[in-house]
Amino acid sequence: MxxxxxxxxxxxxxxxxxxxxxxxxxxxxxxxxxxxxxxxxxxxxxxxxxxxxDDLRQDVLILQMFSCFNSLWLQHDLDLKLLSYKCVAAELDAGLIEMVQNASTISKIQQWYNEEKKKAFGSLSVAWSRDVIYLWLASDICNGNKPLPNEIIEKATTEFILSCAGSCVASYVLGIGDRHNDNIMVHRSGRLFHIDFGHILGRKKSKFGINRERVPLILPASFMYIINRDYEANNDQSPSYRRNFEFFKRLLIQAFMVLRDNVDMVCNMLYAMKNAGMPELKSLSDVNYVRETLFVGDTREEAEKKFVQKINDSTKSSWTVNVNWATHNYKHWK
Known part of the structure; x- marks a missing residue:
């Protein structure tokens, strides 16, 4: 199989x-x-x-890296609500993965939105729907999709924002590819998390020589809708809108700088597995990919400035994520 x-x-x-x-x-x-x-x-x-x-040793390694990142962030009073799960490689191409309960892939959430809320028209248009994840978090899906209490919705959206920041930084630093909407999940608590780490350290997916993944951080409109709290009727000119995004950007920068300050430990974890024969971790250049994403050769000020540019590039070109997700839906939805 x-x-x-x-x-x-x-x-x-x-x-x-x-x-x-x-x-x-x-x-x-x-x-x-x-x-x-x-x-x-x-x-x-x-x-x-x-x-x-798949060689699940890569998944095991990345999940261990995520746990390491989470510990480093917590030491700096930065709780980004990373959700992890267990994974065991039984053979070189087989293993067991814990299934996280009460969570759905973004693709499944989009299908729910399309079928239950009837606010989109098929697999393509739903990829551009901005409120799809928010409505899923705000609905009691086990009770006729009735609206949940405001305090539950507020807690879920806060957890989403924090976990989105942590996941964005972790996946960027480790160069995790193949980030379509079946490889990103959301827990009912609001926590966003990534799965399936078959492509790491900058190896992105392409089709017919065309790079399908063009942004450093995954920040599509459905994420930004929650991050900017657009459901509170803010508009893109309002002071509260700008404050919401600046708060999120500050989280990204803080998380990034913590990992940069601990780059040797991060690289040592990768280097220890260099000779294990993993598909995408075979050489010192693979390990050094992390030093490049953390801009180790630059000053702190220069590194922060370059990372902020990565954030800006990701928001400006977020439409490419929607295209990738729409293509994935068209191919896999029945």
């Missing part, structure tokens, strides 16, 4: 979890039968994906 084919979903329970269920009077024997089915909300079930066709 190649990686593009549908992986196998495994749902299981441990002997300890079954015994725990038996000790709870409210759970009858019929509940135990559910352990063999998809029960994402059940605390005693675990769900994994068995995937064949």
């Amino acid at each position: 190649k990686s593009k084919m549908k992986p196998v979903r495994l749902v299981y329970s441990t002997e300890e979890s079954v015994q725990a269920l038996k000790s709870v009077p409210t759970f009858a024997s019929s509940t135990l039968q559910l352990l063999g089915s998809h029960q994402s909300q059940h605390p005693y079930c675990y769900e994994l994906m068995f995937k064949v066709g």
